[in-house]
Amino acid sequence: MQIAVSGGKGGTGKSTIAVNLAVALANRIEIALADLDVEAPNDHLLLGVELANEEPVTQFMPKFDYSKCTRCRKCAEVCEEHAIITLKDGTPFLMPTLCSGCRACEIVCPVPGAILEGSRLVGHTYVTETPYGFPLVTGKLLEGEERSMPLVVVAKKRAQALNKDLILVDTAAGTGNTVSKAIEDSKLLIAVTEPTPLGLHDLELILELGRLMSIPTWIVVNRADLGDVKEVEKLATKYGAEIVAEIPYSEAIVRSYVAGRPIVLKDGPEAEIFKGLADRVAEFLKEVI
């Protein structure tokens, strides 16, 4: 079972919600938190833990054996990323940063052994035990690498291999296909937004993504006192989504965020909101299972 926290725009509080929800759920259910914001993973900082159990993520890269290559150009023709260029005589060269590692070139190459198995490090995954009773799985793209898809796929598989009852996924900002990949397989999408015109603009995109993926969607309104929640309600009605929590702007949340200590562990109104949200999620899980 998987649930995803996403939100379109950056900085709406996705990670804050995901981390606090994970802590609040951990004493009721076996859970893993998966930080799939591989370009800017921060959940470990919010939880105050150092990333551990590093595993490299490598990607296939063709290596040409020029003594066998017949200069037929098939590899270059089939490469959708135009990562393989050929000289006048057909000799292929790879531009590594464009290569997606899909192996299309290897599949079409007519000469066995002309394309050899090369590989390139594109990032790492981590499984970190937290002091809150659940493991954190993190994907982290190497700086300079363009493609986050392989990291999302591998980190997600590593989270699934832990065999927990629930994987709580924290996605990147945006609504591109790597966010869809992170959300895929979720039974519930929790969209985090602010009730501002910019927040609403991006919320609509993530609600659209939820609709296209046929995933029931909840909305958490963060910094709810910064704007008009009625506008969020209109969008929620349009997409058949439900507002399940409103979190006011809170200095205490900012302080806990900075200190790397989840606010749900403290007493106070903010903690109660997260516990209430965890109750709702726990009820939802009972209904689905």
Added chain:
Amino acid sequence: MQIAIASGKGGVGKSTVTASLLYFLKDEYRLIAVDADAEAPNLGLLLGVTEWEEEREHVGAKVARINPETCIRCGICHEKCPHDSIKLVDGDYVVNQLTCEGCNVCGLVCPVPGTVTLEEVRSGVIRRATTKYGFPIISAQLDVGRPESGKLVTEEKEWAKQLMKKLDLEHMIVDSAAGIGCQVIASLGGADVAILIAEPTPASISDVRRVYKVVQHFRQPAYLIINKADINPGFRALREWAEGEGIPILGEIPYDRAIPKSMAMLKPVVEAFPEAPASRAIREIAEVIMGEILK
């Protein structure tokens, strides 16, 4: 000159600061703004754009489709898909259009010719408008679930360059997306200078360090603006990192409720609340940029 503004982490105030800097720079220079956050474009909204004057569809993404009529259910496409995008749904192998990267490996391994087709689909739109401040803006919107937002950003910048020539403009200011992937690399590529924005939190410093490594790949001079500078008293790591790397700090902007208020009004804070502490700080930063970078 081309200036790219980046942060790594989302929500540290990139678009807010960019909109406000543009507001000051517009009186001194002939500018074009590029919103390179194609997955969540907001700069146009902040600059008062309500209607786009020209829109170009970008057809460039490809997605695979499997014809269930001829498919023999051998499953080799499912097995070979490098991105795990083919699933068995009610007995049929189906490509998830929202996660497919368009590599066509499924088409190459399929034993039945014609069963898998690779279709060109719309990846999004690129738009042009004149802001209410008189300078043009190019913005993009990636369609939900499409790959390769970087290609869209590259197209945007091409269009911006043509406009710069046509309208005899001096500077391109690029507001990049969160993260460090293809969109951000396309935003930074070709820029003369990178301005990084960060806040004094562990998350923001972690992300700005990562985007700075990308900047170093391009060997671009970088500058730093510290936003929400007072939210975390005693946090010295951001300033120390910048000093250690030799990244000049253009200025600090205090946390100011005027900023979210101005965003709700869809105005740059420096226009909505010109005397707010944040606005005064941004004005000083704009002066430094004019004196040291755009001189």
